[in-house]
Amino acid sequence: MPSPSPPLNEFELIARYFAPLAQGTPGAYGLLDDAAVLSPSSGNELVVKTDTIVAGIDFPPDTAPELIARKALRVNLSDLAAKGARPCAYLLDLVLPPAIDEAWVAAFAAGLSADQKEYGVSLIGGDMSSTSGPVVIAVSALGEAPVGRIIRRGGARAGDLVFVTGTIGDASLGLRVLQGALPTLEADSSAFLLERYRLPQPRVSLGPQLIGLATASIDVSDGLVADLHHLCSVSGLDAIVTAASVPLSAAARAVIDGGNGVLAEALTGGDDYELLFTAPRAVLDRLNELARAASVSITRIGQMTASSDPQKHRVLVLDADHRPIDLGSEGWKHWR
Amino acid sequence: MPSPSPPLNEFELIARYFAPLAQGTPGAYGLLDDAAVLSPSSGNELVVKTDTIVAGIDFPPDTAPELIARKALRVNLSDLAAKGARPCAYLLDLVLPPAIDEAWVAAFAAGLSADQKEYGVSLIGGDMSSTSGPVVIAVSALGEAPVGRIIRRGGARAGDLVFVTGTIGDASLGLRVLQGALPTLEADSSAFLLERYRLPQPRVSLGPQLIGLATASIDVSDGLVADLHHLCSVSGLDAIVTAASVPLSAAARAVIDGGNGVLAEALTGGDDYELLFTAPRAVLDRLNELARAASVSITRIGQMTASSDPQKHRVLVLDADHRPIDLGSEGWKHWR
Numbered sequence: 001m002p003s004p005s006p007p008l009n010e011f012e013l014i015a016r017y018f019a020p021l022a023q024g025t026p027g028a029y030g031l032l033d034d035a036a037v038l039s040p041s042s043g044n045e046l047v048v049k050t051d052t053i054v055a056g057i058d059f060p061p062d063t064a065p066e067l068i069a070r071k072a073l074r075v076n077l078s079d080l081a082a083k084g085a086r087p088c089a090y091l092l093d094l095v096l097p098p099a100i101d102e103a104w105v106a107a108f109a110a111g112l113s114a115d116q117k118e119y120g121v122s123l124i125g126g127d128m129s130s131t132s133g134p135v136v137i138a139v140s141a142l143g144e145a146p147v148g149r150i151i152r153r154g155g156a157r158a159g160d161l162v163f164v165t166g167t168i169g170d171a172s173l174g175l176r177v178l179q180g181a182l183p184t185l186e187a188d189s190s191a192f193l194l195e196r197y198r199l200p201q202p203r204v205s206l207g208p209q210l211i212g213l214a215t216a217s218i219d220v221s222d223g224l225v226a227d228l229h230h231l232c233s234v235s236g237l238d239a240i241v242t243a244a245s246v247p248l249s250a251a252a253r254a255v256i257d258g259g260n261g262v263l264a265e266a267l268t269g270g271d272d273y274e275l276l277f278t279a280p281r282a283v284l285d286r287l288n289e290l291a292r293a294a295s296v297s298i299t300r301i302g303q304m305t306a307s308s309d310p311q312k313h314r315v316l317v318l319d320a321d322h323r324p325i326d327l328g329s330e331g332w333k334h335w336r
Numbered sequence: 337m338p339s340p341s342p343p344l345n346e347f348e349l350i351a352r353y354f355a356p357l358a359q360g361t362p363g364a365y366g367l368l369d370d371a372a373v374l375s376p377s378s379g380n381e382l383v384v385k386t387d388t389i390v391a392g393i394d395f396p397p398d399t400a401p402e403l404i405a406r407k408a409l410r411v412n413l414s415d416l417a418a419k420g421a422r423p424c425a426y427l428l429d430l431v432l433p434p435a436i437d438e439a440w441v442a443a444f445a446a447g448l449s450a451d452q453k454e455y456g457v458s459l460i461g462g463d464m465s466s467t468s469g470p471v472v473i474a475v476s477a478l479g480e481a482p483v484g485r486i487i488r489r490g491g492a493r494a495g496d497l498v499f500v501t502g503t504i505g506d507a508s509l510g511l512r513v514l515q516g517a518l519p520t521l522e523a524d525s526s527a528f529l530l531e532r533y534r535l536p537q538p539r540v541s542l543g544p545q546l547i548g549l550a551t552a553s554i555d556v557s558d559g560l561v562a563d564l565h566h567l568c569s570v571s572g573l574d575a576i577v578t579a580a581s582v583p584l585s586a587a588a589r590a591v592i593d594g595g596n597g598v599l600a601e602a603l604t605g606g607d608d609y610e611l612l613f614t615a616p617r618a619v620l621d622r623l624n625e626l627a628r629a630a631s632v633s634i635t636r637i638g639q640m641t642a643s644s645d646p647q648k649h650r651v652l653v654l655d656a657d658h659r660p661i662d663l664g665s666e667g668w669k670h671w672r
Contacts, residue, residue, distance in 0.1 A: 027381075032570050033489050034415040034554060035385040037481070040375060045363075046382060049371040050427040050476060052465045079370040091386040093429065093474040129388045133469010138429040140386060140476040145373070153369050218370060234368050 010128045013102070017109035018092070021116060021123040025089060028124035036124035038089060044144040047085035051076045051141075055134035060178065065104045066111030067198050068137065073115050074200045075221065076141035078273040081207030082219040083150040085143035087119055092126035095136035119204050149211050151277065154234035156216035160278040162239055162302040163214075163287065165203050167249040168224050170196035172269020173262065182255060189251035196249075200273035206294050210277060213286055217277035223268040225315050225327060227276055232304075232313040235278075241302035241317045243267065243325055264327045267317060278304055346464045349438070353445035354428070357452060357459040361425060364460035372460035374425060380480040383421035387412045387477075391470035396514065401440045402447030403534050404473065409451050410536045411557065412477035414609040417543030418555040419486040421479035423455055428462035431472035455540050485547050487613065492552035492571035496614040498638040499550075499623065501539050503585040504560050506532035508605020509598065518591060525587035532585075536609035542630050546613060549622055553613035559604040561651050561663060563612055568640075568649040571614075577638035577653045579603065579661055600663045603653060614640055 014031055022028035027037040040046045053072050055061040073090060080087050092112075096105075116122055121141070174197025176182050177190045185193075202219070210217060216235055218227045224246065232239050246267060248256065256263050279287060284300075291298040307313050317325045350367055358364035363373040376382045389408050391397040409426060416423050428448075432441075452458055457477070510533025512518050513526045521529075538555070546553060552571055554563045560582065568575050582603060584592065592599050615623060620636075627634040643649050653661045 029488065033419070035383045035419045035421065035479075035486070037381045037383050037486055039381040039483070045373045045375040047371045047373050048427060048461060048476075048478070050429055050461055050463055050474075052429040052431055052463045052474070054431060054465045054467050056468055057466055083369070083371045085371065091384060091476050093386055093388040093476075095388055095390060095472050095474075097469075125384060125386055127386055127388045127474070129390045129472075130393055131390050131469055131472065132392055133433075133467055133472075136431050136465075136467065136469075136472045138386075138388070138431075138463070138474040140384075140427050140429075142384070143371075147375070150371070150373055152365065 013105055013128065017105055018123060018126060021109060021112055024122040025124055028122065031125065038124065038142065040144045043146055045147045047080055047083055047143045047145050047150055049076050049079040049141050050138060051079065052136060052138040054136050061134060065107035066114070069108045069111030070115045070199055072137040072139050073112060074202045075273065076139045077119055077204050078200060078202035078219040078221065080141055080143040081203045082217045082275055083145065084208050084211040084217070085145040085150060086208050087121045087141055087143040087204060089122055089124040089142045091140040092123060093138040094126065095129045095131045097131055097133065097135065100135065145208065146211065151210060151214045151217040153216055153218050153231050156231060156235035156237055156278040156304045157280070158237055158304055158306045160215050160280055160304040161284070161300050162228065162241065162276070162278055162304060163298050163300050164220070164224065164247065164274055164276050165206060165296050165298055166201070166274040167247045167252065168220065168272055168274060169252045169266025169269055170249050171200070171271035172265055173252055173255050174198065185255060189254050192249065192251040197271060200271065202273050203275045203296060206290070206296050207275060209290055209294070210275070213283045214277040214279050217275060220272040220274045220276050221270055223270045224272070224276065225268050225317060228315045229313065231276065231278070232315060235304070236307060236310070236313065237304045238307045238314045238316065239302055239304050241315065243317050244320055245299065245301045247297060247299040264325070268327050349441055349464065353441055354459060354462060357445060357448055360458040361460055364458065367461065374460065374478065376480045379482055381483045383416055383419055383479045383481050383486055385412050385415040385477050386474060387415065388472060388474040390472050397470060401443035402450070405444045405447030406451045406535055408473040408475050409448060410538045411609065412475045413455055413540050414536060414538035414555040414557065416477055416479040417539045418553045418611055419481065420544050420547040420553070421481040421486060422544050423457045423477055423479040423540060425458055425460040425478045427476040428459060429474040430462065431465045431467045433467055433469065433471065436471065481544070482547065487546060487550045487553040489552055489554050489567050490570035492567060492573055492614040492640045493616070494573055494640055494642045496551050496616055496640040497636050498564065498575055498577065498612070498614055498640060499634050500556065500560065500583065500610055500612050500637055501542060501632050501634055502537070502610040503583045503588065504556065504608055504610060505588045505602025505605055506585050507536070507607035508601055509588055509591050510534065520594070521591060525590050528585065528587040533607060536607065538609050539611045539632060542626070542632050543611060545626055545630070546611070549619045550613040550615050553611060556608040556610045556612050557606055559606045560608070560612065561604050561653060564651045565649065567612065567614070568651060571640070572643060572649065573640045574643045574650045574652065575638055575640050577651065579653050580656055581635065581637045583633060583635040600661070604663050
């Protein structure tokens with residue numbers, strides 16, 4: 001018996017759904033060639049980043065395709081933002097099981113299209129493959145930044161203050177909502193946290209404005225403490241964070257005040273995609289101005305200090321009585 | 337019972353096996369940052385290409401990890417070569433099931449290391465993920481070419497001759513060897529064909545030398561006829577190929593002369609990773625010189641002609657009596 005619909009053809013799908021996403025960029029050649037060309041604008045260099053998301057690991061398999069697409073793109077844009085780079089283009093590798101139908105692909109492309117408009121990027125190349133396993137999406141994002149000016153992980157100095165944008169912990173609590181683990185939470189709070197998990201808001205506009213102010217930067221994807229630890233390791237420093245100063249949304253506050261012992265989870269949970277950066281005290285006023293102008297909160301949460309042990313850089317999180325909090329695990333290890 | 341070895345840790349694996357692959361490139365920051373930076377050298381632009389290979393689709397799951405790594409890289413280098421671009425760097429997305437152990441990762445990285453030396457490229461970024469499905473490897477290759485000079489698919493003109501490097505059909509026959517479908521073939525021939533399937537030889541040195549000579553170019557990955565069809569479609573032309581002129585290796589010739597009806601398979605089989613290009617008759621001498629200097633055969637196999645039907649560009653393959661050969665399927669459709 002013939003199947004009700006013919007199998008998807010890679011070339012047709014690309015022509016129908018993905019070539020339109022490449023129209024904005026001459027060097028993409030409408031996805032009709034083997035490769036794309038691009039050049040950084042004068043005085044800039046290219047900044048590249050790749051990240052993969054896998055169904056069942058990074059998102060529930062039944063997630064709406066629009067959201068999967070946007071998340072796949074946004075996690076990469078977040079890394080570029082953390083480096084102070086402006087995104088311009090991306091490559092897409094899409095690996096799909098046979099159960100995926102054309103409607104799924106159409107919705108996925110619609111999600112990309114929406115984010116292309118939002119962030120001013122366009123598709124310049126890609127590949128489609130089939131698999132007997134789960135959906136895999138690899139995005140390689142390309143951006144640009146002034147030559148030699150990207151904000152590295154390793155530039156922090158002892159005495160620098162530690163800052164974070166937005167609010168922390170919402171995404172990991174949103175995953176708990178999705179898993180049905182917070183049944184007594186108000187509907188509004190649940191919806192807010194869920195949305196924060198489902199659709200990260202990379203700080204694409206703010207990131208480039210931190211060049212010249214921030215000494216080191218990373219995005220919060222593995223979890224606040226784990227990512228600060230990465231920054232400490234490369235900078236060769238320790239960090240002290242005051243737990244009470246970590247910015248929480250009203251919804252996260254409601255969960256934590258509900259006494260579920262989830263403060264540690266908020267501090268170590270992944271997927272926030274906020275910017276975590278260090279800067280000298282001298283630029284505090286300029287950061288405050290920047291935050292106001294960008295309508296993004298920038299909160300001081302701690303300070304960088306010389307390392308007590310040059311072999312092992314530490315992140316110390318202090319409670320209201322200045323005692324270290326035992327967080328158990330530092331956060332997401334990716335590899336599970 | 338605890339498992340005999342602890343689960344692989346992404347960060348440790350990167351530090352141990354992948355960071356050494358990034359040492360040659362300052363902008364990769366030893367894979368210790370969120371992104372890498374790079375710039376095309378003066379007068380050049382960047383050329384980017386991404387391609388994914390999936391276990392069980394693009395290679396047998398039990399293939400040696402070194403070979404998988406090299407194939408993943410080489411299929412991308414082949415695309416850059418077809419555009420006349422010199423490769424310089426690549427990003428790697430590695431998606432691995434739990435059955436993969438550290439020895440596999442070590443061997444995979446060793447394969448990359450060998451090819452980095454062979455082709456003068458280096459790793460500048462990547463991501464590792466876990467999956468419940470098969471191994472997936474996405475590579476995004478970056479190269480450079482003089483601004484505005486890459487060899488497009490669409491530049492062929494009526495009257496241009498059609499050329500191909502190396503020999504055609506070996507890889508698809510090699511797959512038949514692997515599948516045990518050619519049991520009577522001599523051991524030497526079997527080994528040769530198998531090697532051609534397992535380890536493509538992208539024309540990385542030759543490609544850039546075709547700039548200024550070739551009017552259009554593509555690499556043979558989907559199959560000679562299918563890829564020539566792609567070139568015809570974008571160029572808006574037809575092509576006529578003389579089957580007898582298509583260069584075959586002695587091993588492929590042995591299979592075909594063995595009367596297995598495999599000429600069509602050689603003409604339509606994928607994975608050759610040779611260059612297929614068009615050029616005007618006026619540069620024939622220069623192409624011959626180039627082939628001699630590069631020790632790579634360049635064979636004239638046909639000619640581009642005006643399209644008989646502007647809606648449907650055709651590739652006509654003629655037998656010794658100038659009659660069109662019915663090839664059945666044109667080649668690999670990727671999406672299966």
